[in-house]
Amino acid sequence: MSVARMKDLTVRVDTGRWSATVVDGARLDLAGGSVTALLGDSGSGKSMLARALAGTLPATAEASGTLEVPSVAYVPQSGADAFSSSHTVGEQLREIAEPRGTDLAAACDRALYPADRLDLYVEQHSGGEIDRAALAAGFLAAPELLIVDEPSSSVDDGLAEVLWSALGAYPREMVPGAAVLVITSDIGLMSHSGIVDSVVMLRDGRVIADDEAAAVLGSDDPYISRFLGAYLGR
Known part of the structure; x- marks a missing residue:
């Protein structure tokens, strides 16, 4: 059963100094009870696609197309952006x-956010701590669609494995039937975690792959194979 859909999504950015189409006619269908990874090179449109789904596009960006999105929470790559100072x-x-x-205690535990930091302000946290606090905020919101941008970028491999496990538990145990969309460049750990059901890949704002994880990770498409090889050492 689908939780969120987009059809022909286009996002155009116009800063007044330059303009560009950063997402071009994207289609996406996120199934309930599943985890989807969103992959692509830097500048491929991943964050803009996710922010369009979350309704958090910057003022310089405008989206067109069809979006069917339930309750949603967006966990930004920089956790500090999720909080007031x-x-x-x-x-x-x-x-x-x-x-x-x-x-609250369970969400902090799932996100590996130390409860003894709760009485501190954003600037009193390390980067990794505030990133995990932002993930705890996403869990607490209990949305039907949880979008997480680079969840393991600021933690070591041991903690990263625990965080990926928590993301896998979210649509299956924490909010059964929800969907999770994860933007990640930690493809080796993503693959090793075994929690990702499907993979979507963007190239220059266009969806070039959308299939079960095993099918995309094993693709013989030259571009996809080269992209994954840079991360998986093949």
């Missing part, structure tokens, strides 16, 4: 948790 992280996490009745 004027309140403690704990205050802001509680504001998310209380109306929904979600478990």
